[in-house]
Amino acid sequence: MVREEHTAPLVSAWCWYHVGSKDERPGITGVSHWVEHMNFKGTTNIPRDQVKGIIEQFGGSWNGYTWIDQTTYLETASRDALERMLFIESERMARCLYDPEDCESERTVIISELQGGENDPDQLLDQELTAAAFNAHPYKHPTIGWLSDLQTMTRDDLFSYYHRYYIPNNATLVIVGDVDTDSALKRVDHHFGPIAAGPNPERLRTIEPRQAGERRLTIRKEGTAAYLKVGYHAPAVAEAGFVPALLLDAILTGAKGVNLWSSFRSQPPQRQSRLYRALVERGLASAVSGAMLPTEQPFLYTVSLTATEGTSHESVEAILLEELARVAQQGVTDAELSRAKTQLQAQLVFDQDSVTNVAHQLGYFETIGGSAVFEALPARIAATTIEEVGALAKDMFRVSNRTLGWFVPEPAGDSG
């Protein structure tokens, strides 16, 4: 996918692979993310000691991330770096080395990443809640993997996974910036054309069974603040309920947009949102947030809050659940829907402010549901009715669709 944007002398290239932690089986959880790390470690034609600086010399930045449905790599740099970017990404697709020593060294880096995440009670609660919310679907395990799998996975596990999924017929290359489409495509063909396709990866067949009843968990651990999180099974990006769910989230906690790369780096406009008013303005929570993320298969809508020091956990939970029950029973108002639409449409504009963000959105949606889904979002948002949002709330906020988790802080020495 190539899009010309001539507002700055920059180009952003993203190579997306349709593989994420949902493609993993027990025993190799975390392999997608570890493979991502290994794919920065040198290739046949980019020796390990030449990785450093390969894009920086063009003033560029590079990065990558792995999540439940996808793995992606990016470079953004001056426009004259496009040839270098295509070279790097074609090497990454076909010629990574997986030196055994590098695999071992990266094992401890990733375990360090996992332990850094565990330092955050909210992240720990999120991991436990997600695991509890799914019985069968691999969305249940964390993208970083479970510790025992990270300790035991082998170089062969990594390398065979890489070969299975890093093939042209499982990838989308996106180029956005100050380029000429025809000449860019010729260079893409030069770099990627010779790479042979592979067998299409086998896809997951498991569908999460309908949840039969509410699930609850409590983490009691030494800490200083209490966190509450509630998750509901929610529509996938291409399903009819996705946009009503986005609008519902905007009404409850403020509109975040749909850019995983940039939308969540600042607070959403949420002062008038229902849960902010019910919980934060009344002094029961110091913060509340919602997450309705675009995913390939039905994932979770989560609401998270931090209870204010001294607040009764029972009362903050009761008010949160009352508010969700109220919107399920009574729906939303015209004024709320109108404000949510304005917020979301504005956020879609704000999220297009750089070649990096534009390229991210094209590739992200292409990988999980087709870029047409993204292009159609403004029209879908505009066309969504109050009845659709109400029906979605009624269905999603069933008690039996809910998983609720607490992180309850214990004084030092009392954790069990």
Next chain:
Amino acid sequence: MTTSATHQVRGLAPSRVQLPNGSTVVAKETRKTPAVSINVAIRAGSICDPADALGATYVLSRVIDRGTATRSADAIAEELDGRGVSLTISVTRHLFSLVCTCLADDFESVLALIGDIVKSPSIPNEELAVRKGEVVTVLRQDEDNPAVRALERLMSLLYGPDHPYGRRSKGTIESVESLTRSRLQDLHSAHFVPSALTAVIVGDIDAIRIVDVASSVFGSWNATTVRPVLLPPVPHATERRRITIPMMNKSQTELAYGFTTITRDDPQYYPFWLMNNVFGQYALGGRLGDNIRERQGMAYHVSSTFDANILPGPLVVRAGVNATNVDRAITAIDQEVTALHREGITARELTESRQYMIGSMPRQLETNAGIAQFLQTAEFFNLGLDYDVRLPELLGAVSLEEVHAMAQRYLDVSRASIVIAGPYSE
């Protein structure tokens, strides 16, 4: 009104206007998206906290947009939310900033609202009580965060616990709980004056119109009295110091390792900046990243930051490591500090970092928000309207010898301050 604009045909060439009341407006028209980024900063950061009211500026930042002389908290919330605008209010040591992006069509209304918030906050008691409760919870969360604990303790160690750079900008639970409306009103009237304000506005609006609108919002503001803030000199460490904060409930240990350095207006700023890029920034953590992450596999994150300021700012190395690797990681940091101190950087490193820092400017200046932040920083440090054009020359003039001189003078393991926070005890 005094107006100036660069005569450069290259670069950002923003318009800058100083209004008769002393406030400054910097405007830059772009045609990227139909949006505008607003970055308003007042020279009233946490250094303005009275010694007996620590955290007052931070709490003011949480309550300043919760009501004005003419608008209720609800009315402000509706004006912002109804336009999809999220107003971020933040406090650094020297600046109190209000930052947002809005659609170009909403620019006049949103700037008028920000002006009202800056000039006449009403600080309602009931709002203050709720915001104080939030801040207390945030302080409690910070107490359980090894990264925050390590950094705050390091700053206290480097500058002293009572120095405006060394104390916690959010205050303490006791100091926050004791704050009153009148105390915050006093703080506001003592430091929020036109001459302390710079409004940078970048986006899809004609620059002349930006200046007109900003003049109408801020031009009639007449507060004049500024209470000066005395900044004590920065102490220099004379010995190596090492502090441990045991947090046995955590999985990972956070290290903060640092020195005090130089001021932003020091002519050696550019050699120092380049040195830090080589040391702990270039290509995923510079030399530190090479050693600790790439070669030894000890940490997911390791890097150094250099924050030259009005007073000599800190250079801080931060890393997250398993508790069993704490001593190895500190040894590795010591090795890299010693290598820089003894030998400086190589010609190739100088070239690469310089090329990267110059080459990354188009990325930094791609978005409206990025341009606005760049111009706000340039204004604060008096770097000139053509700073974006001059910066490559300033970096280009740096020599290996200048970089080495900075390392020799400021990086010395025998004067390092080190804080270890996490599941580790000595």
